Amino acid sequence: MKLNKKSQIQYFLWNFLRITIAVVGLFAFIIMVNFYVNNKIDSRLLQAEVLSNRILYSDMITVQDPKTFRVYSGIIDMNKLNDSSVLDQSMPYMFRKHVAAKIKIYGQDVQGKRVFLKEVYYNKEQWDYWTVLLKNNIYGKGSASQIIKEFPVTCAYDKDINRFNYCILVVEVIVPNS
Amino acid sequence: MFNRKKGMSNKLWYILWELIAAAAIAFIILATLNTIITKNTFWKKYYSIDLALMADIENINQGDFVMNYNLKEDIDPTLKRYLLLPNNPLFIGLNNFSVDVYEEENGKMKNPTTYAFSKSKNIFVEESLTSSKFLVMSKKGNVLKLSDYDIDTSDICPSYETSGNIGGMKIYSYYNGNNIKSYSDTAQALLNRYGSKGNNASKVMLYYEANINTTIYYSDDVNTLKSQKLACIIKMKLQEKLNNDILLKKYDKSLDQYFGMYINNANEFWVIIKISDENLKEINNNDYAVLIEKSYIEFFT
Known part of the structure; x- marks a missing residue:
């Protein structure tokens, strides 16, 4: 069927209208489904909080009485940190992409400045991977988020807590965005 | 092009077939959604995260810990009702490293939502699969478990929500x-x-x-x-x-x-x-x- 110019313009306008309506309908459908089927739960901050508190309050790096098994929360057993895999051994994980962390212990010099003492990683392989993404400002679902928490603690150098000083425990947690 | 009767008739048939095609596509999308999304989709994710984080806390391993956990009764209706989404019973599984929430359909466990927790090396996890509106997660001694509430043997009254007037x-x-x-x-x-x-x-x-x-x-x-x-x-x-x-x-x-x-x-x-x-x-x-x-x-x- 041959169309004259007027018909061609009418035909074009008619199809343009139909396609526009179809696109609007499709978007409306997607928006409605997204609106009603809410499946988004952001638990990243909570997950990081739980992990950092778990490190502080469990027997992983804190002093524990060998007889009563009582844990002295907030008193770090510096001898435990000599083992770089202490966190991995205490909290084995099945899913590598679940969470990664680094803890750093700082002391203070006579002028009150922070002095780095030790650091230990949890899930280091994944930590290294995510750190690259974060340093390069790569965002999105495939990337991760970092939360840093600081706790004032006591660093003990023996089981009886005879030798100790006051330190800062910095827990850096990286959790995936999805 | 609409000036002739034959042209108009062709056009009407064309629009009719388009409407039928649009209806068929909409039906296919809804049917596909129906297999993926159920009334429990959100809650499966919610419960798996919530319970796994609780399990994480219980793995701190300081003393005994008992938690009563009340699952929500139902779900908001609106579009889900019109989409005829199924509302299958939920089964909560506790494994060594994760909490899995399944839906039961025709006697089969399907579409699990999994969230991991880190098990302490000193904790023994009693693996279980429970279906109840009221759960108890407990860590007594070195044993972490998830079960139904058993009032006949429990020392404490259930704490599920009954507040009201x-x-x-x-x-x-x-x-x-x-x-x-x-x-x-x-x-x-x-x-x-x-x-x-x-x-x-x-x-x-x-x-x-x-x-x-x-x-x-x-x-x-x-x-x-x-x-x-x-x-x-x-x-x-x-x-x-x-x-x-x-x-x-x-x-x-x-x-x-x-x-x-x-x-x-x-x-x-x-x-x-x-x-x-x-x-x-x-x-x-x-x-x-x-x-x-x-x-x-x-x-x-």
Whole structure:
């Protein structure tokens, strides 16, 4: 069927209208489904909080009485940190992409400045991977988020807590965005 | 192009076929959505995260820990109702490294949502698969487990949500013999201060027999959880007055001849309290009435 110019313009306008309506309908459908089927739960901050508190309050790096098994929360057993895999051994994980962390212990010099003492990683392989993404400002679902928490603690150098000083425990947690 | 009749007719057929094609595509999209999304999609994710983070906390391994966990009853309707999304029962699985929430459909576990937790090296996880509206996650000694709430063996009353307005529910007190009439009547006099007459009424029934073990029965119906909670609260309060132990039991229909008319097809929760001669010497009618009233108030608080 041959169309004259007027018909061609009418035909074009008619199809343009139909396609526009179809696109609007499709978007409306997607928006409605997204609106009603809410499946988004952001638990990243909570997950990081739980992990950092778990490190502080469990027997992983804190002093524990060998007889009563009582844990002295907030008193770090510096001898435990000599083992770089202490966190991995205490909290084995099945899913590598679940969470990664680094803890750093700082002391203070006579002028009150922070002095780095030790650091230990949890899930280091994944930590290294995510750190690259974060340093390069790569965002999105495939990337991760970092939360840093600081706790004032006591660093003990023996089981009886005879030798100790006051330190800062910095827990850096990286959790995936999805 | 619309000026000729044949052209118009062709165009109408064209639009008709387009509408049929659009309807078919919409149907396919909805059918696909229906297989992926259910009424539980959000809650599966929510429960797996929530319970796994709780398991993480319990793995801190400092002392014993018991947590009662109440699953939500239902879900917002709106579009999901129109999409005819299925509402399958949920099964919660606790494994060594994760909490998995499944849906049961036609006897099969499907579409699990998994969230990991880090197990402490000193903790033993008792693997389980539980389906209940009320769960208990506990760490006793070195054992972490997830199970149904078992009121017969539990030391504490269930903590599921029953708060509400006591004034919104009528409460009736019944009895089976004249020597406990004063107990029931005094309780009813106090309970009359709450609620108004209606179909939804809670009932507390007092059964007397000279020599029996003191027992509180809870219902075995849709209101079991509420009935269990009320029975447990009454037990805890009654235990302070009586010298003998009190049993909590699921109702076995043994008292149907006395209370059947009140409890069969009951819309709301109820309990039956079995007491003996010995008990009547230890608690008077006023104390009993106050105890029942306080129990209801605690239930609704």
